[in-house]
Amino acid sequence: MNNNYFTENTNFYGSTSPKELLMEYGSPLYVYNEKILRQRCREMADLVTYPNFKANFSIKANSNIELLKIVHSEGLYADAMSPGEIYVLLKAGFKPEEIFYVSNNVSEEEMKFAIERGIITSVDSLSQLRQFGRLNPGGKVAIRFNPGIGAGHHEKVVTGGKKTKFGINPEYIDEVKSILKEYSLKLVGVNQHIGSLFMEPESYIESTKYILGIAEQFEDLDFIDFGGGFGIPYRKQEGQQRLDLAYLGEKLDDIMDKWTDKYGKKVFFKTEPGRYIVAECGVLLGTVYSVKQNNGICFVGTDIGFNVLIRPAMYDSHHDIEVYKNASATAKEYKTVTVVGNICESGDIIAKDRLLPQLEEGDIIGVMDAGAYGYSMSSNYNNRLRPAEVLIKENGTAVLIRRRDTLEDLLRNYEIK
Numbered sequence: 001m002n003n004n005y006f007t008e009n010t011n012f013y014g015s016t017s018p019k020e021l022l023m024e025y026g027s028p029l030y031v032y033n034e035k036i037l038r039q040r041c042r043e044m045a046d047l048v049t050y051p052n053f054k055a056n057f058s059i060k061a062n063s064n065i066e067l068l069k070i071v072h073s074e075g076l077y078a079d080a081m082s083p084g085e086i087y088v089l090l091k092a093g094f095k096p097e098e099i100f101y102v103s104n105n106v107s108e109e110e111m112k113f114a115i116e117r118g119i120i121t122s123v124d125s126l127s128q129l130r131q132f133g134r135l136n137p138g139g140k141v142a143i144r145f146n147p148g149i150g151a152g153h154h155e156k157v158v159t160g161g162k163k164t165k166f167g168i169n170p171e172y173i174d175e176v177k178s179i180l181k182e183y184s185l186k187l188v189g190v191n192q193h194i195g196s197l198f199m200e201p202e203s204y205i206e207s208t209k210y211i212l213g214i215a216e217q218f219e220d221l222d223f224i225d226f227g228g229g230f231g232i233p234y235r236k237q238e239g240q241q242r243l244d245l246a247y248l249g250e251k252l253d254d255i256m257d258k259w260t261d262k263y264g265k266k267v268f269f270k271t272e273p274g275r276y277i278v279a280e281c282g283v284l285l286g287t288v289y290s291v292k293q294n295n296g297i298c299f300v301g302t303d304i305g306f307n308v309l310i311r312p313a314m315y316d317s318h319h320d321i322e323v324y325k326n327a328s329a330t331a332k333e334y335k336t337v338t339v340v341g342n343i344c345e346s347g348d349i350i351a352k353d354r355l356l357p358q359l360e361e362g363d364i365i366g367v368m369d370a371g372a373y374g375y376s377m378s379s380n381y382n383n384r385l386r387p388a389e390v391l392i393k394e395n396g397t398a399v400l401i402r403r404r405d406t407l408e409d410l411l412r413n414y415e416i417k
């Protein structure tokens, strides 16, 4: 298979090219494709036919304000995990009633930030439910339960299940009820999130039964939120298949119809996709500066350090890599290499033992599916500058949607006399 088939098939770079983009905006560079972003939004918005349904974009995956505006224009609502995310969502045009604050171990100040703005907040411990009651007696609240099962691509991203910090365990439902009563709180919704990146629909379908079993123990809920974690195929170059959304949607429709008939109310159902919305619309471009042999390993040195994309270093994540050859050179030969960044740590690896078209200095590489948990987890570690972000619009032209850090940005928060 052609190594670059993903960006070629999708005309990812529109009327421009990786080389032109790096010349204009510098390397490394996050590039997003609007057409793909909109397509993914629509797939999530149209997941089911049940009428009272909303996909809430979990913005921790990518909170670039220009991308948020596009997601909002597609009719999605949003989940926030912090006051900062709420702030950015409001700036992007989301209305308070379109935002759901999924809080975890937060201060009174943080909780007030959401309450004062009329944003429905979910709490995930008895302590936090009491705190909410003290701050907002008689108010509306949602509760995150721990479904007792989890799923995910790495231990660190499994958020449901017996050993995770999230959610209230169902065995405390009696305590929940008495706290609700004590503070005259109205429980408007229940939510869960089993973890990130499931590729088989079954674990998600299974988890909905847990939360519905919990939901039916409460009267007059407005919504039930099944959570996120919809996976994307990170190994497209190996032919990995997509999540079967048609099957998943059909099963969910069936579950929601039957359950609401029994419950006697057509409650709202929500999902919380993060990665599914933004991962595939983003490519991280970088430049090769060195190729060397160290004890039998061929290291390809680039400017994509883990300050720019931490997923491979943090979760051993796989990202497909495309190679854009310098000048007129065409590499037909493939070679197994380890692609690394420019950070002073030996764990600074983007791809280990990867078979790639032969690389040399000056070549450009593209790290695929970098739109989720890429820029949003980037940092200034090693006092490196975070890259710019560029959007390829539907008409194929590129616009800058966030400038690259400057050296002055590194000094911004110091009180220098």
Ligand SMILES: *Cc1c(COP(=O)(O)O)cnc(C)c1O
Pocket: 058, 060, 061, 079, 102, 192, 193, 195, 196, 197, 227, 228, 229, 230, 272, 273, 274, 275, 276, 372
């Ligand atoms: C991270 C998170 C999500 C989104 O997870 P994805 O794997 O990106 O879909 C949804 N809900 C909650 C509560 C989360 O913490």
